[in-house]
Amino acid sequence: MLLGLGTGWAPEEYAAVGVPMSERGARLDDALDLFDAWWGTDPVAFDGRFATVAPSHVHARPTSGRVPVYLAGWAPRARRRIAERADGFLPVAGTATTDLDAAVSTPWSQLREAAVAAGRAADAVGAVLRVNPQPGETAADAAAVLRRVAADTDVEHAFVDLMYLAGDTTTALAAVEEILAAV
Numbered sequence: 001m002l003l004g005l006g007t008g009w010a011p012e013e014y015a016a017v018g019v020p021m022s023e024r025g026a027r028l029d030d031a032l033d034l035f036d037a038w039w040g041t042d043p044v045a046f047d048g049r050f051a052t053v054a055p056s057h058v059h060a061r062p063t064s065g066r067v068p069v070y071l072a073g074w075a076p077r078a079r080r081r082i083a084e085r086a087d088g089f090l091p092v093a094g095t096a097t098t099d100l101d102a103a104v105s106t107p108w109s110q111l112r113e114a115a116v117a118a119g120r121a122a123d124a125v126g127a128v129l130r131v132n133p134q135p136g137e138t139a140a141d142a143a144a145v146l147r148r149v150a151a152d153t154d155v156e157h158a159f160v161d162l163m164y165l166a167g168d169t170t171t172a173l174a175a176v177e178e179i180l181a182a183v
Helices: 011-016 021-038 076-085 100-117 139-152 169-182
Strands: 003-005 044-047 052-056 069-071 126-131 157-160
Touching (some): 003 021, 021 052, 069 076, 069 126, 100 126, 100 139
Parallel strands (some): 003 069
16 A cells, blocks of 8 residues: 545635645655654654644554655655655646656656755655546546556556546446556
8 A cells, every 4th residue: 555645726616615825845845753752662652733643552453564656746845845755756647748757757857856955865766657547538548658658658556537427337347358468
């Protein structure tokens, strides 16, 4: 299991929950600090800017000790956070993405270099590509992107956002079967 997070980009989402969008990076940093505490030793205690955990014994921990955290983001601070703290990067591509090098390979390479500059190993930052089909596109379109990614990048793992490909479970499963068969 991987935990994939991002701060989001839509002000409406923040307004809907009464959170200033300007706090999004600080809130993600706080959550990452909380995960570090949670996945540490008992008793867990955390007193962050946005969350607090009273000293507690936690029994719901991953057996591996921690869950790998992959982060999305393109802004300079988001990229620094990925290089310094994340286990991986979540680039995005769609069928209209014509330059996979610019969308995936170059930023991932830059993040690995930044990880080294931050005192980490270059391979500390993996990547999982998110493929975003648009309204009206098909499972075949998503599969075509995955084939291009396999041929043109070093990314070995991807997931397809089924939001526009499927309106129900049956259609989603059919899309998944079609994509898997095509790739």
